[in-house]
Amino acid sequence: MPQYSYSQSLKIMLIPYLIIGILWLPLTFMIEKYYDSILISQFLVIQITTAFLFLIGFYFNNTSIYDIYWKVAPMFFVPYWSKGSGNIILPILVYFYCIKQNYTYFRFWPGLSYEDYRILEIKQKSPSPLIYWSIVYLGFEVCPSIMVFFGHLPLYYVFIQQNPCNFAYNFSIIFTILSITIEFIADYQLFPYRSKLLKGDCDIGLWRYSRHPNYFGECMYWWGQYLCQLSFGFENAWTIIGAASIQALFSFYSIPDMENHLLKKRDTYANYKKKVVSSFFPWFRKEK
Template identity: 85%
Template structure:
């Protein structure tokens, strides 16, 4: 059990992010005095702030200080990229996505006694702090920070391009809004089960047709960024690397790992898994 109350935990969690927000643009100005590139400056600021949050987590011996970085950093660097572009809707969607993710996280967050079960598993496997903390920093913080940069990278080229295919652009916006909506609905339907108001497996709404519809919506969001950039042409088709990397993370790590975790946690999950045959894309059930 954490030695900190919920209010103390909240301050410890949020104050570093307030500092990050205050320092983001001064750091950007300092870096751009040496590197005249918006992409380089934002990548370096992301890595500096990631290291800062890692040190805070190390000081408090809590790996989950970094947890909400995925849902905070894009609000800063996407805003910076969009300056002067006249594009309002895409930064708005990024802000809405980030705020939604943070709201969902803090609905369940009990305080600093919480650490992601995957981080706890790594700590149990590598109890030596000189091994454990470098793994956390490199594998669970540096790599994700690179992935959020690459995942949103298509938006940089959207903001610096002109004359998209109107139909394709509008489709990508609708696709992204649908992605955020699917994840929002899935999180809302899961809440009574995660908050222990209801017991057992969530088998309602979207969860009747996919075992992880929230992950499905999450991956759709990243593909939406890429589709938006494609509406301007194929010059920067290589930016698919961001959405593809995140899709691979969910397909080959997050979903299998969560499945294994839930099978160990609840005996009923095996039966739920038989009925809800799809682990990702919503699909037909198998009742018998």
């Protein structure tokens, strides 16, 4: 793979997103000529732009170009869903969440020299480029784009409904704000270790009580979206599939896979794991 400077990498990363931002509404209006549904139009636009980013990543032989998309797409489709609703709190929270996620990512991103360790492992094990790129596209780009769509889907039904239970609605807003705050604090505390300014296991702040408090805050965010919709009643309770699928992803794949990766990467992690007994929920430590 050619070596790119950080400024070159940044251009290669961000120009496709600028193009997506310019084309989002024209694509939406074009699709809505054939499908009179903003849910269908936004789902299809997400998949079209996902395919576009995949092709860019394929051309540059680097999958990290897609990495920030699931933190960018909601900034387009959630405000579009909210038009005419008069609700500005939820789009602002979504923007705050997405900006926080992208800030955290670019804070450590070294440029196109970076790819997720899981991608690199798949590349090494794949018997052919066709299988490798198929797994990348379907498993690491299409699936996340679908999960993000369904994770935010409860907000669509919030925007088209009226008269929620005020206590439940306000609770869901506070819950969502708390989730973003927890994840932000966890990411901030982890940064010196992730950027290798400090060595060893992050055993400070929230990380003293959970081995993955950032994942805990992340999942809280998606449950906050669902709780918000639930404050209007149980008519659209089926939208739980978004938060539930993301929770399942973290519980049965992301956390176990990261645990195995860290055990291989650091000899000290096994001892840290004994002291911080909870891999998800903040809980009491076990010092001895």
